[in-house]
Amino acid sequence: MSESTLTADERALLIYLVLAEAAQRKKQQPGRDRFLVLSVHYALRAGLLETAEACSQIVKRNSPQHLLSKHPNITEAARSDLFPPLVKQLQRHCNLERAEQLAAAQDLQISSVRLKSDPAAFRQDLSNLISRLQSGSD
Numbered sequence: 001m002s003e004s005t006l007t008a009d010e011r012a013l014l015i016y017l018v019l020a021e022a023a024q025r026k027k028q029q030p031g032r033d034r035f036l037v038l039s040v041h042y043a044l045r046a047g048l049l050e051t052a053e054a055c056s057q058i059v060k061r062n063s064p065q066h067l068l069s070k071h072p073n074i075t076e077a078a079r080s081d082l083f084p085p086l087v088k089q090l091q092r093h094c095n096l097e098r099a100e101q102l103a104a105a106q107d108l109q110i111s112s113v114r115l116k117s118d119p120a121a122f123r124q125d126l127s128n129l130i131s132r133l134q135s136g137s138d
Contacts, residue, residue, distance in 0.1 A: 006122060009046040013039055014122075015099050017055075017129040022103075024136050033059045033066065034090050036133070038099075040068070041087045044078055052078075054130045 006014070020035035036055045043052035056074040059066055067086055071077035094102070 007046060009042045010048075010122060012096050012099075013042040013046060013048070013051070014125060014129075015096065015103060016042060017126070017133070018103060019094075019099055020055075021129055021132055021136075024133060029062060032133075033063055034093065035099075037068070037086065038090050038094070040074060040078075044074070048126070049074070051126055051130065054134070058130075058133050 016035045016039040020032045020039060023029075023031035023035060036059050039055045040052045040059075043049070043055060053074045056068045056077065060069045063069060067080065067082055068074070068077045071080060077083055
């Protein structure tokens with residue numbers, strides 16, 4: 001049985017979710033929210049609407065003034081004229097290469113198991129990360 005490799009969008013999604021979780025542990029809500037918006041972007045690109053919506057809900061729960069809070073769901077928010085510029089701004093602040101460096105510098109576990117996993121393991125990682133982010137955002 002051959003090992004499946006994640007797409008670039010799935011890989012980016014995991015990296016930004018891990019960084020969001022690290023920011024949350026450090027009680028850095030603005031940073032967590034920035035990483036979550038980037039997670040939303042990559043989840044949508046990967047076709048993972050449920051994950052994108054879950055990330056959006058975490059941001060909305062604690063930031064009622066956020067762009068994502070102005071829309072009933074993530075699909076509507078992503079269609080907003082303001083969403084693409086927000087993503088571009090956040091990517092300039094922390095592009096994928098920088099995100100990988102941050103994760104490495106903080107010794108965060110973005111292991112090869114996570115980055116080269118079968119679809120079931122990938123979905124389990126997503127579920128675990130989202131659950132921890134949801135439980136810590138209250």
